[in-house]
Ligand code: ADP
């Protein structure tokens with residue numbers, strides 16, 4: 001990786017933010033606005049979005065293609081800067097963070113599952129998942145042990161040495177999920193994280209994501225088109241044309257109720273691995 005090693009102690013951001021007064025929410029967007037400008041065109045991708053996410057809350061975010069879902073997650077991640085309004089993490093305005101502090105935020109507090117996975121080509125699944133830990137200075141063997149455990153949690157203990165080119169789309173997606181979770185982030189932002197999974201694997205991944213608030217005290221925003229996600233979510237949000245709209249997501253309540261067993265571990269991946277919430281050390 002070209003990025004420099006993290007030079008700030010991991011605890012710096014959290015300690016600083018906690019000193020700022022007791023925050024009500026883990027993440028807050030206050031009238032956040034983002035526009036993309038290109039010659040002859042301005043797209044208002046996120047318009048005046050106000051949203052507050054509790055520390056152990058699971059929110060499912062629905063919306064048609066092009067409605068601003070990815071942009072909203074990128075704002076929350078500090079990967080894009082709002083050009084109106086504010087985004088706060090633990091009460092701290094992300095736009096006031098130095099580059100270094102913003103990097104520390106992403107590396108220590110955040111797990112991001114990119115819609116297009118963003119895996120490093122040529123590196124094995126295990127190496128891809130170990131990267132966030134290595135960047136934080138975790139010792140090589142410990143980082144790889146945790147990477148293997150994270151991959152086992154998404155049912156990929158038999159794909160450790162496969163490079164992305166030798167993995168299916170669904171498997172790549174699960175590597176991306178393992179990489180987002182391996183560092184035990186406080187906030188998980190997952191962009192259509194079950195979009196490439198068959199229904200059985202999708203269920204297991206939803207159960208895993210749904211277990212995070214209780215098992216790890218994490219908050220989750222899952223962007224999805226999958227109505228089954230509603231069964232795991234504390235709250236459903238819908239975005240249209242860049243605005244959060246009050247209408248509930250088009251909900252198939254039968255599916256939602258049937259699945260309303262949030263945070264129950266033990267889902268099985270096809271092939272037999274259980275979606276445990278306990279890190280396990282798989283055989284190499
Ligand atoms: P979603 O994830 O809901 O599909 P996005 O947040 O990706 O939506 O995009 C919201 C709107 O912003 C879309 O109209 C999209 O075309 C536009 N958009 C996204 N990224 C860019 C960009 N980098 N430059 C210009 N327009 C963009």
Ligand code: MG
Nearest residue numbers: 069070115191
């Ligand atoms: Mg998107």
